């Protein structure tokens with residue numbers, strides 16, 4: 367579904383102060399498969415359903431989750447349809463693949479901007495494993511995403527930059543239990559620093 371431009375509905379969210387109810391007004395944007403491993407390519411799921419350790423950490427700290435659409439699913443469908451011999455990375459890095467990722471990234475950036483305009487804090491964008499063609503996060507510097515990151519992550523970082531939004535990115539590297547533990551520690555420290 368194509369969302370209307372943020373500017374068209376900004377008035378609904380533009381108070382700049384979160385309502386005085388029980389909400390924590392804190393959230394993270396997460397790649398689709400953190401909540402639903404069923405969207406992963408064949409052989410890539412590492413949990414039966416969701417990354418419960420990450421969800422439990424969010425629950426413990428009262429942090430909400432914004433589920434971003436899976437860029438592979440949007441561009442290539444569940445079967446990852448593409449010409450024979452074409453890798454997933456090549457398919458997403460094609461003009462058509464990049465256009466699809468850019469469309470998804472613009473929609474996500476609009477929703478993030480709406481949250482921020484409503485006085486909510488978007489603490490991080492949580493991506494995927496280091497080899498993920500769409501969602502890998504590789505840092506160039508503390509503020510910059512490297513070109514070897516996933517195609518969706520690259521264009522999302524750009525879409526947020528264009529809106530003047532600075533949000534830290536981090537891959538949740540669930541394919542390796544040791545790296546996953548490191549990433550959960552990083553997230554836990556981030557939540558503790560931003561109560």
Ligand code: SF4
Pocket residue numbers: 397398399400405406407435436437438439494495498500501
């Ligand atoms: S493209 Fe991203 S959201 Fe989709 S399954 Fe791969 S890592 Fe998850």
